[in-house]
Amino acid sequence: MIKIGLLGCGNVGHIIATHAESIQVVAVFDIIPERAERLAALCHARPYTDFDAFMREDFSIVVEAASVDAVRNYAEKVLRSGRDIILLSSGALADAEFRDHLVGVAREAGRKIRIPSGAILGLDNLKIGQVSPPTKLLLRTTKPPSSLGMSATRRMEIFKGLAHDCIRQYPKNINVAVALGLAAGRDADVELWVDPEAERNTHEIFVEGDFGDIYVRVRNVPSPDNPATSYMAALSILTLLKNLENPLVVGT
Ligand SMILES: NC(=O)C1=CN([C@@H]2O[C@H](COP(=O)(O)OP(=O)(O)OC[C@H]3O[C@@H](n4cnc5c(N)ncnc54)[C@H](OP(=O)(O)O)[C@@H]3O)[C@@H](O)[C@H]2O)C=CC1
Ligand SMILES: O=C([O-])CC(=O)C(=O)O
Known part of the structure; x- marks a missing residue:
């Protein structure tokens, strides 16, 4: 059974801890003691x-479900300790200097940094962009205003630009845009919208290239404890962990 350390005892941490079947959560870490203790009690971890x-x-292996800052603070230590890391706060890798450094550390240590598909679909075959660069890569995300801690009376675009700028402004909401860019090999264009009528976190992905064109729309149910985070993100980590040792690898 794979033994994991959970970095971050919030919403995703809870879903992982309560659905861990083929994995053992050995230890949990959070800056808030009560959160760590509550989660540890749920899954018999320390x-x-x-x-x-x-x-x-x-x-x-360490599963990070905390924040972009947590990745910056701890990911290198994890890799240097000889463990792999799964990063849900993939936005930390928007900073090219930090990303190159971390990848260098992983290479030196012979370890892996894994980015789950999280709250979107299509990362697998978007990697064709590394062979044949896309001419268009756009993510249009729409969330209820409450997810971004704001109020709005009508549908509004609150950001339009590149993923690496968007994640700086919205580090808890647009990690998916950075993951898209990491897969495709170029920074994604992003439109971030809030819509008071929206009940789901919707991600629309538009890609064009010499292969043709793609449109993917994901209408995600928000997580019970953090509406900014889609429930699918936690399921994605659980699935990655379930398949880690499977000799049959499906998807590019
Ligand atoms: N790639 C993807 O597809 C997706 C990525 N995400 C990202 O995944 C992460 C986890 O999401 P979720 O569980 O909903 O978030 P939560 O805010 O519910 O939980 C995160 C927990 O980690 C704690 N934490 C934050 N920073 C640190 C740190 N430096 N050291 C220790 N603990 C820390 C938080 O404490 P505190 O509340 O005090 O900050 C909180 O208890 C977020 O960064 C989110 O943006 C989410 C959805 C999709
Ligand atoms: O969960 C989502 O829909 C996306 C998200 O918060 C992120 O990418 O940070």
Whole structure:
């Protein structure tokens, strides 16, 4: 059974801990002690607020479900300790200098940084962009205003530009845009909309290239404890973990 350390005891951490069947959550870490303790009790793990103590536990992989800042603070230590890391806050890798450094550390340590598909679909075959660059790569995301901690009385575009700028302004809402760019090999264009009528977090992906064109629309149910995060994101991590040791690999 794969033993994991969970970095982040919020909404996604809870879903992982309560659905962990083929994995064992050995230790959990959060900056807020009560959160770590509550989650640890749920999955019979040990709670930590001290990162170095957390890292002394016996697990082979760290699942990050915390924040872009947490990736910047801890991912290198995880890799240098000889563990792989799954990053849900993929937005941290929008910074090319940090990304190159972290990938270099992973290479040196012989470890892997895994980016789950999270709240979107299509990352697998979008990697064709690394062979044949797309002429268009656009993500149009629409969320209820409450997801972004704001109010609005009508549908409004609140950001239009490149993914690496959008994630700086909305680090809890648009990690998917950075994941798209990492797969396709170029920064994605992003439109971020709020809509008071929206009940779901909707991601529309438009791609064009010499292969033809793609349109994907994902209408995600928000998570129970954090409406900004789609429930699918947690399912995506659980699925990645379930398949880690499967010799049959499906998808590019
Ligand atoms: N790639 C994708 O498709 C998706 C990515 N995400 C990202 O996944 C992450 C987790 O989402 P979710 O569980 O809903 O978020 P939550 O805010 O519900 O939970 C995150 C938890 O991690 C804690 N945390 C944040 N920073 C640190 C840190 N530096 N060290 C230790 N603990 C920390 C938070 O504490 P506090 O509340 O005090 O900050 C909180 O308890 C977020 O970054 C989110 O943006 C979400 C959906 C899709
Ligand atoms: O969960 C979602 O729909 C997307 C999200 O928050 C993110 O990418 O950060």
